[in-house]
Amino acid sequence: MIDKNSPIPVYYQLKEDIKRKISQGVWKVGQCIDSERELSESYGVSRMTIRQALGELVQEGILIREKGKGTFVCEPKVKQKDMMSFSNIIKKLGGKLETKVLALEIIDTPEDMHDVFSFDKLYRIDRMRIVDGETIANEIVYIPCDYCGYIDEKLLEGSLFEILEGFGYKIDYSQSSIKAIIMDDYYKKLFNVDRDVPLINIYSKTITNNGKILFVEESTYRSDKYLLEVDISTREGKFR
Incomplete structure (x- = not known):
């Protein structure tokens, strides 16, 4: 051996x-x-x-x-280490992904997003991501209605990245902040569990190749099922 x-x-x-x-x-x-x-x-x-x-x-x-x-x-985890849609990650791993759309609504742009979007109306998309029968993530996405053509709940059962690429956008990178959150009764019901499991919350702004903030996403993942790898490096001239 x-x-x-x-x-x-x-x-x-x-x-x-x-x-x-x-x-x-x-x-x-x-x-x-x-x-x-x-x-x-x-x-x-x-x-x-x-x-x-x-x-x-x-x-x-x-x-x-x-x-x-x-x-x-360990139980295998969904692992993300680069800019890739959740749908494509699961496809690459050979898992079975189900997306349950909890809400698709048009809302007034929240006050705390006025510095991000200069539009009056946003789509608010709330989805659960279920892998091989287990609920792994809750994703809440905010995107200006003006950025999208026609979307409905059926379309949102697939990859949001692919929908937006179909509208002509090219996603370049995202800026994210990550924090741990405490499991409570709300999250137990949301994730369909009867015990405490570790959770991480990721707030991100996804940006196109021409510098436009395309959408804002707040996602909550079961960290016993999901692993986010982050590479941090210095670029010449950025750190002195």
Whole structure:
């Protein structure tokens, strides 16, 4: 299983073999995998190598360590690391996505959005995103009516990005703020759960290639099911 003469690092070979065993069901979701000592003996490598491989798998959200108990297989999460619609993320992962539109209405532009949109009327779109039968996210989107052609609830069961691209917009990037929120009775009902689950709230402005704020979105995700990866880098001249 491990080729110590290979140019591929031993820890990486080990990591990939553990991932293979998980995918094949040798270790199932929620199950404790072998201890570092047991893995060291079965693979014939040092515990330091085992620790490095397991550490990377924990960082990738595949395993989780519980102090005093062991290392367990995590439930797979929807992972987003770039500018991609939720629909396309799920399609790429091979999951089954259902979108339930809770509301599609035209509202007066809220006072706190006057500095974002110079229009009197906005569409307010409220949708639930359900993956493989489990409710993962609630999305509330605000977009000027003037930016859209005809939209209805049926269209909104698909990708909003694709709808807007059909209207001629090219989405470039988004500006987001992220915070944790506390599960309460409202969210238990919204997400159809009877226990406390961790939630994250993301407030974002999505911007076109010509600098126009296309829509504002406030999304709430189950963070035990959804992982947002953010790359932060410095650009020349921005930080001194």
